[in-house]
Amino acid sequence: MTVYAIIGGTGLTQLEGLTIRQALHVDTPYGAPSGPLLKGVYAGHEVLFLARHGHPHRIPPHQVNYRANLWALKHAGATALLAVNAVGGIARSAGTGGFCVPHQVIDYTYGREHTFYEGELEHVTHVDFTHPYDEGLRQRLIAALREEGYVHEAQGVYGCTQGPRLETVAEIARMERDGCDIVGMTGMPEAVLARELALPYACLALVVNPAAGKSAGVITMAEIDRVLGEGIEKVKKVLVRMLLG
Numbered sequence: 567m568t569v570y571a572i573i574g575g576t577g578l579t580q581l582e583g584l585t586i587r588q589a590l591h592v593d594t595p596y597g598a599p600s601g602p603l604l605k606g607v608y609a610g611h612e613v614l615f616l617a618r619h620g621h622p623h624r625i626p627p628h629q630v631n632y633r634a635n636l637w638a639l640k641h642a643g644a645t646a647l648l649a650v651n652a653v654g655g656i657a658r659s660a661g662t663g664g665f666c667v668p669h670q671v672i673d674y675t676y677g678r679e680h681t682f683y684e685g686e687l688e689h690v691t692h693v694d695f696t697h698p699y700d701e702g703l704r705q706r707l708i709a710a711l712r713e714e715g716y717v718h719e720a721q722g723v724y725g726c727t728q729g730p731r732l733e734t735v736a737e738i739a740r741m742e743r744d745g746c747d748i749v750g751m752t753g754m755p756e757a758v759l760a761r762e763l764a765l766p767y768a769c770l771a772l773v774v775n776p777a778a779g780k781s782a783g784v785i786t787m788a789e790i791d792r793v794l795g796e797g798i799e800k801v802k803k804v805l806v807r808m809l810l811g
């Protein structure tokens with residue numbers, strides 16, 4: 567049976583409704599993960615939960631130890647990964663408060679530990695990343711969003727920036743020309759590390775603000791927090807619906 571690991575992003579540092587059986591404090595060859603892996607039962611399924619930014623939220627996107635997180639989840643028994651990410655909306659269709667289940671990613675990050683294939687290697691490996699997200703998981707997320715009646719885009723290109731600052735208007739305009747529909751700071755290298763570990767991976771992105779230049783004003787944390795507060799309740803419903811389905 568599939569053991570899902572849910573990687574909670576901004577706003578989802580704990581998973582209410584998870585019956586916790588064990589809190590695993592794992593050490594990895596890459597250092598410590600963002601926090602304990604919570605192993606338990608959620609919507610009748612055995613799941614693992616990890617808060618990407620720690621609980622409470624204290625690790626910025628560029629300092630998340632993505633390698634430790636993914637290695638720990640795999641070694642704790644995860645066989646599929648569901649990532650929850652707060653993002654900014656670039657495309658008109660990616661409206662604030664809605665969801666996107668991206669099908670592609672463009673990586674604008676730099677200086678992050680982005681591969682397991684380094685050091686004393688027996689041979690060089692280039693993983694296939696043509697389709698970065700697992701289509702089966704994506705379709706199940708989309709079905710759950712549809713069943714809940716939530717506004718969503720069933721595909722989109724996730725542009726991952728370095729952060730922690732937000733983008734300039736010119737950067738978002740460039741990303742739009744590149745084909746990005748949404749912008750976030752945590753989608754990579756998480757997705758590719760999952761691929762290197764052969765773990766099916768999909769992303770449930772909640773749009774929490776219009777990206778820079780896509781609204782009249784500037785982006786405020788107060789606005790983001792307000793949208794997150796409402797959106798996270800929906801995220802939990804989608805996850806439950808998907809696991810039950």
Ligand code: HPA
Pocket residue numbers: 652653654655727732733749750751774775776777778785
């Ligand atoms: N840009 C990058 N990351 C984000 C944003 C944004 O506008 N909103 C939430 N995460």
